[in-house]
Amino acid sequence: MKYVKKMDTEYNFRKIEKYWQIYWEKHHVFLGEENNKKKYYILNMFPYPSGYGLHVGHCLGYISSDIYARYKRIKGYNVLHPIGFDSFGLPAEQYAIQTGKHPLDTIKENEKKYTNQIKKIGISFNWNRKISTSSPQYYRWTQWMFIQIFHSWYDKNYESAKPIHLLIQEFNQHGNVLVNAITSYQEKFSSTTWKKFNVQEKENILQNYRLAYLCQNIVNWCPYLGTVLANEEIKNGRSIRGGYPVYKKNMLQWHIRISAYAERLLKGLDNIKCSDSLKKIQIHWIGKKHCFSIFFKVRLHESEEKIIECLLFEPEKIFGITFIILSPYHPFSKRISTSHKDKKNVSKYLLTHFLIKNNFSKSISGVFTGNHVIHPFTKKKIPIYISNFFPLDHRTKSMIGIPGHEKRSYQFAKKFGLKSVKVVKFCIKENKNICIRSHFLNGLSLNQAKKKVVKILRESLIPKKSYKIHDAIFSRQRYWGEPIPIYFENNIPKTIPVDYLPLLLPKKNHFNHEKLLKKWAWDKKKKRVVETHLIDHQTIFPIETSTMPSWAGSSWYFLRYMDVENNNFFIDKKKEMYWKNIDLYIGGSEHSTGHLIYSRFWHKFLKDRGWVQTEEPFKKILNQGMILSYSFTILKVIGKNIFVSYNLKNRKKTFFLFQELYISHTCIKEKDKLDINQFKYHYPEFYNPIFILKNGEFFCKRQLEKMSKSKYNVINPELICEQYGADTFRMYAMFLGPIVQSKPWSLQKIIGIKNFLRKLWNLFHKNGIFQVNEENPTNEEFKILHTLIKKIEKKIQLFSFNTCISHFMIMVNQLIFLKCNKRKILEPLIQLISPFAPHISEELWMKLGKKKSIIYFPIPSLQEQYLLNDKQITYKIMINGKFKFLEKFDKKLSMKQIEKNILNHKKIKNTEKRIKKLVIIPKKIINILY
Incomplete structure (x- = not known):
């Protein structure tokens, strides 16, 4: 018996998608409140709402998370899938300066634009939990957390942050805690001494322990933008925002003592499911190494004795130390010289260094301080130099020179006439390494010598773990940020x-x-x-x-989603206990260092102080690949309004220095040629430009790279949704390839997805009338369905969404061939497809007589009996790559027997065309090429 219903039968995707987007919002379908169901928390990394809006590269992550969120809902989970905006930072401030609009106004406009774009794609976000970091109701708690960090210190004995008053109490009672800010050298004091310190002296000591503290540091300073920049905001010595020069500068800045958590940040990676490459990046960024601290006593010109700490990473080379280098930013650099002449030389060098504003110089430079330290073993004098030739250790701002074994040390020693002691001599002929400089190492192999030196050093020096990770600079000299x-x-x-x-x-x-x-x-x-x-x-x-960096608000936003309307605290304990970790965190690999390090630190601190229950915020991290698109650049002569055709760049007689500028593709004619009139129209800031042509043409450089607004190579998803539909766009974005891989954007095959959805629609319609068959399916039809269920269950857990779509296409083709439109087959099919193409699925679900949204109905379960005891294999028969029919073969047949049977098949044998090649993919496809 057939079920027939008269209704709209045309697949009008614009009308259907608009209806269901309004329906979802009106009926609060994706609310996601706490209940008795098993929870699943899925999250995209915080988007920044720029004025340009979304491009298809952004949508890749949103669509991926939405597919999985919808899948989890129909699996019976209570899903939290929230959205918000990281709305503080430099881009909004620069836009405000350029337009004269207040950042708060432009941010509100941009958030509204983003919201509308996301809704048009059909993303099932919990919009009732939307947050914005620039909202005072939100950054109130960011400020509160900073205050707690300021009033905390890290107790290494317990590997945990504790309130600072406990440290003060320790000072009052015992006073025997390390206090040297410059090094880890042990300086002890009594409780009586502590009590005699004035308020300023006590605070100076506490600054060495506070997790938020003030100190001078070398920062990335951009004069044009008027602010400090993070390393990830700089590329090739210029700001990513605007391409302005960035210099190194010594400034008093707020810092967050992230380095105290270095070991826990490393160990915590074992509890996060993510790619090996992501873990390697974090491990490299934290940079754990075993070393020894060498403490050299030095007398300053005020006759004050101080300690210089240097780190020794290769203990067997300790006897090769012939000099010590201090950074120009070392606290002793200005007062280490004892004679008037040396002071004058040092002052002159430091003045030159600070004028050129460099971190370290490529040319060999330095100055002798006139001071020495004593080698701990040889007791020889070791000269102290100040130099910016070396990228010195950021913790000690010093290093030891071992010219016998280090290239840069050797270059420096050669210039200044210093000795180059070779501790380890490599004897190639004897095929072994022999240490030759110290009497107790003579005759030992390199490994034996190293073990002996380490044993001796452990008795004399302090072994320690060194970490490359810096304490994070927390100050930004700009208006648009959280006030500190x-x-x-x-x-x-x-x-x-x-x-x-x-x-x-x-x-x-x-x-x-x-x-x-x-x-x-x-x-x-x-x-x-x-x-x-x-x-x-x-x-x-x-x-x-100064204001806070943009990463302050984005380091804990995932917690606020759990309890967004709480005015009494940043999160309720019961709600935090229910949602706990983020089960799946999706975002770009560009956040593998900064954001993920900062947010993991922030979460661990909150856990130490008892405000959250979990050590790590994320259970699983999935890095989406980039969407690539063609960009165009032109050559501009630096400092001049002259543009040079790209094919003249390497001409021998060219003496210009060039910079590459990205331009819009609207300025490009055929074959990468510049339309000069269009360029002048779009870029009036280059007044009366001069163009140097070749053969009357001006060529640009075209390259395939990450889709980005700054590269003018973005594709607007709204235009694609308008032309092809949101469901088509969603499925095509996933069909391009695996989520984790980068792939170029192209619309060449989007018609295939559009045609697939029309085929799906037509399964439910015949002669313009909606109809489904109420008869029971055959075993073959049940097998096709449950084969799909099994494959989708497996592939969707692997986030292999592109192969899921391939399986959908195969099943739809199989059903068309079998002329199957039976309800017991089509209903489960629509449920399986609904996470990928939700609009058409909801429409067909309603046509099937359902009163509620498809997400309220559980996904069909696999019934293994339809897949067992099958003695035959069904092959998909294709001719010249196009599907023609299905054919079954006995499982026992060999490939040769299958080939013989198919060549004798009546549908193949009767054709007059000559077969050129036969391709057999075992258990799947037979492709006949004519």
């Missing part, structure tokens, strides 16, 4: 009382950071922000003018 809730009482940092948070950004119409903060002082008595000119250093004090 600190005021300075007689130069001592004090926190704003938590009851008076958030410390709100001053509302201004201009964004010059220095001119902005006219009302930026804290009235300690009245507990409020007042005008800066009222500062009296009695009751009114200056507030910290």
Whole structure:
């Protein structure tokens, strides 16, 4: 018996998709509240809402997460799949400066644009939990957390963060804790001495332990942008935002002591499911090494004895030390010289260094300080130099020179006439290594010598673990960011009382950071922000003018999603216990270092202080591959308004220095040629440009690279959805290849996906009428269905969405061939396809007579009996790559017998065409090529 119903039978994707997007929102289908079901928390990395909106590269991650979220829902899980916006930072501020609009206004516009674009793709986000880092209700808790970090220290005995008052209590009772900020050299003091320190002296000591602290550091300074930049915001010495020069500069900055968590950050990787490449990146970034600390006593020109710490990574080379290098930024560099002449030389060198603003120089440079230290074993004098030739250790700002075994040390020693002692001599003829410099190493192999040296060093020096990871700089000299809730009482940092948070950004119409903060002082008595000119250093004090980096808000946002409307605390314990970790975190590999390190640190700190229950925030991390697209660049002469055709770049007589500028593809004619008139129209800032042509043509460089707004090679998903439909776009984006791989964007095969969806639609319609057959399916039809169920269950768990779509196509073709439109086959098929193409699935589900959304119905379960005891294998027979029919063969037949049978098949034998080749994919496909 057939079920027939008269209704709209045309596959009008625009009408269908609009209807269901409104339906989902109106009926709160994806609400995701706490209940008794098993939870699943899936999350995309925080998007930044730029004015350009989404491009198809962004959509790749959203579609992937949505497919899996929808799949988990129909598997019976309570799914949390939230969205928010990382809306603080430099891009919004720069856009505000250029347009004159306030960042808050542009961010709201951009968030609305992003929201509309995402909804048009049919992403099942929990929009009721949307957050924005620039909202005071959100960054109130970011400020609160910073205050807790400031008032905490890391107790290495317990490998945990603790309140700072416990450390102060320890000082008052015992006073026997290490206090040297420059090195880890052990300086002890009594409780009596501690109590005699004044407030400033006590705070100076506490700054060595606080997890948030102030200190001078070398930073990436961009004068044009007027702010410090993180390493990931720089490429080839220039800012990614705008391409402006970036210099090294010594500045007083807030830091977060992430290095204290280095070992736990390493160990925690064992509990995260992610790619080996991601783990290797994090391991390399943390950079754990075993070494020894060597402490050299040195007398400064004030006749004060201090300690210089250097790290020794290869103990067998200790006897090769012939000099020591200090960074120009070392705290002793300005006062280490004892004679007037040496002081003058050092001052001149330091002045030159700070003028050129470099981290380290490619040319060999340095200055002798006139001071020495004593080698711990040979007791010989070792000269001390200051140099920016070496990328020195960021912890000690010093290094030991071993010219006998290190290239840069050898180059430096040669220039300054220093000895080059070769500790280890390699004897190729004897095929072994012999240590020759110390009497107790003579005759030993390299490994034997190394073991002996290590044993001796353990008795004399301090073995330690060294980590490459830096403490994170937390200050940004810009307006658009979370204000740091600190005021300075007689130069001592004090926190704003938590009851008076958030410390709100001053509302201004201009964004010059220095001119902005006219009302930026804290009235300690009245507990409020007042005008800066009222500062009296009695009751009114200056507030910290730097703001937090954008990663502050993005380091804990996943917790706020769990309890977004809580005004009493950042998260309720019961809700945190229910949702706990993120089960699946999807995002780009560009966040493998910065964001993932910072967020894991932040979470571990909150766990130490008892505010969350889990050590790691993420259970599984999936890095999506990049979508690639063609970009176009032109050559511009640096400092001049002259443009040179790209095929003239390597001409011998060219003496210009070039920079490459990305331009829009709208300026390109055929064969990568520039349309000069279009260029002048789109880029009026290059007034009266001069173009150097070759044979009357100006050529650009075309290259396939990551889709990015800055490269002008983005594709707007709205245009694709308008032309082909959201379901077609979703499935095509997944069909391009594995999620984790990068792939070029092309619309060449999107018609195939569009045709597939039309075939799916037509399975439910005949002669313009919706109809399904109520008869029981045959065993063959059940087998086709349950074969698909088994494959989809397996592939979707592997996130192999492209192969899932291939299996859908095969089954639809099989059903068309069998002329099967039976309800018991089509209903499960629609449920399986619904995560991938939700709009058409919901429409067909409703036509099947269902009253509620398809997500409320459990996915069909696999019934193994339809796959067992089958003595035959079904092959898909294709001619010249096109599907023609299905044919069964006995499992016992060999490949030769199958080949013979198919060649004698009546549908093949009767043709007059000559067969050129026969391709057999075992148990799957036979392709006959004519």
